[in-house]
Amino acid sequence: MPSTASPVSPPAPVIRVLPAPADLPEPLPEPAVRDLRLETVLGALSDPLRLRIVRKLLLESEHFDHSCGWFGLDRPKSSLTHHFKALREAGVTRQRQYGLERRSHVRVADLDARFPGLVELVAAWEPAED
Amino acid sequence: MPSTASPVSPPAPVIRVLPAPADLPEPLPEPAVRDLRLETVLGALSDPLRLRIVRKLLLESEHFDHSCGWFGLDRPKSSLTHHFKALREAGVTRQRQYGLERRSHVRVADLDARFPGLVELVAAWEPAED
DNA sequence: TGCTATGTTCGAGAAAACTCGTACTGCACT
DNA sequence: AGTGCAGTACGAGTTTTCTCGAACATAGCA
Numbered sequence: 001m002p003s004t005a006s007p008v009s010p011p012a013p014v015i016r017v018l019p020a021p022a023d024l025p026e027p028l029p030e031p032a033v034r035d036l037r038l039e040t041v042l043g044a045l046s047d048p049l050r051l052r053i054v055r056k057l058l059l060e061s062e063h064f065d066h067s068c069g070w071f072g073l074d075r076p077k078s079s080l081t082h083h084f085k086a087l088r089e090a091g092v093t094r095q096r097q098y099g100l101e102r103r104s105h106v107r108v109a110d111l112d113a114r115f116p117g118l119v120e121l122v123a124a125w126e127p128a129e130d
Numbered sequence: 131m132p133s134t135a136s137p138v139s140p141p142a143p144v145i146r147v148l149p150a151p152a153d154l155p156e157p158l159p160e161p162a163v164r165d166l167r168l169e170t171v172l173g174a175l176s177d178p179l180r181l182r183i184v185r186k187l188l189l190e191s192e193h194f195d196h197s198c199g200w201f202g203l204d205r206p207k208s209s210l211t212h213h214f215k216a217l218r219e220a221g222v223t224r225q226r227q228y229g230l231e232r233r234s235h236v237r238v239a240d241l242d243a244r245f246p247g248l249v250e251l252v253a254a255w256e257p258a259e260d
Numbered sequence: 261t262g263c264t265a266t267g268t269t270c271g272a273g274a275a276a277a278c279t280c281g282t283a284c285t286g287c288a289c290t
Numbered sequence: 291a292g293t294g295c296a297g298t299a300c301g302a303g304t305t306t307t308c309t310c311g312a313a314c315a316t317a318g319c320a
Contacts, residue, residue, distance in 0.1 A: 032271045038255045039178050046173035047308090068267070076310050081268060083308095100317055117247025125168045177278085206280050212291060213278090226294070230287055230296045 025098060031091040033110045040116065044090030049073070050083050051125055054092060057106045058123045069103040132170040155228060163240045169207030171245065174191050179203070181255055184222060187236045188253045233238040 045051055053071060068080050084104060087093040091105050093104045094112070148195060168189050175181055200209050214234060219222040222241070223234045 037258065038251065039176050039181055042172045043176035046169050046176050048169050051169055069265090077267060078269085079309055079310075082310090085268095086307095101314095102267065115251055117251055121168065121245055121247055130165065207297060208281075208299085209279055212280090215298095216277090232297065 012118065013088055019020050025096045028088060028095045028102070030088055030094060030098065030107075033091075033113060036091045036110065036113060036114045040077070040090045041111070041118070043094060044086050044092050045122060047083070047086075048127060049075070050087055050092075051122060052127060053083065053104075054106055054122050057104065058108075058119065061105065065097075066105070151222060153215075155226045157227045158218060158227070158232070160218055160224060160237075163243060165223075166221045166240065166244045170220045171222060171241070171248070174216050174222050177213070177259075178257060179205070180217055180222075181252060182257060183217065183234075184236055184252050185255050187223070187234065187238060188249065191235070197228075197233045198233070199206065 020026060045054065057066065068077075068084065071080075073080060084093070084095065084102075087104070088095050091107060094107050095102050095104050097103075106119070108119055112117075165231075175184065183203075186201060187196065197208075198214065203210060214225065214232075216225070218225050219233070221237060224237050225232050225234050235247070238249055
């Protein structure tokens, strides 16, 4: 980071702009909680790759959003965009733009409110082996 | 219950073949409990019509199987066959042949064993109004 | 300025699902 | 035998979804 312009000593009391809860980027368009539809959510979760994404978010990230690359999915970028968009538009995940990265997390509270037990189901899922 | 063996009047001790738990018709082919896959089950449930079928079975029939006609679905017969088959092949319902009728019920115990909470989710579903 | 990294949009081909008409099976009843 | 009923099987048309290449956009950085 460039200095604020302090020629001499410890400069101005620079406010450290961490990604604090207050000034997160706006979430991308998503359905409101009351518009969540069970059939749509189940449809979004009926794909193994998307199930894997959501489960990984649930199990391996409590507090952070994660960009596409974090998942280590071996698919072309446009495929990933497709699936992340499907999850977001169904209301399963929320996405925010951090600079270039678009990070996702699961809307756990919203899903719990509307479909109690669903999140646990996904977290407990075990992918087909082979 | 009929008498055990009355010597004189009532002729042969005819065994009343009611659809008792013991001699139900064999279920149609279906996946075993251990082969139930969450992604498949969710896929089967991601259709509003099928969700309606399963929910109605859960809410309005505790103890009986129901034939296709019972649901009062306004669709051609071949469409219904398609959806009932989808549910059965995903492992959501069990179907038995009673003479001409093919009756369905939800595999509640099996689903509970593999995907606890899922059945409640479907029972609580409310179809989109319009 | 140009390179790299992250991710989007568009579009097309392939695969799967849905819808439903038509023809068929099998039982029951007169 | 003939009719009606419950439901299946097949096949075609339509729609949706999946998959992924190609081209584009933008931020950071040398």
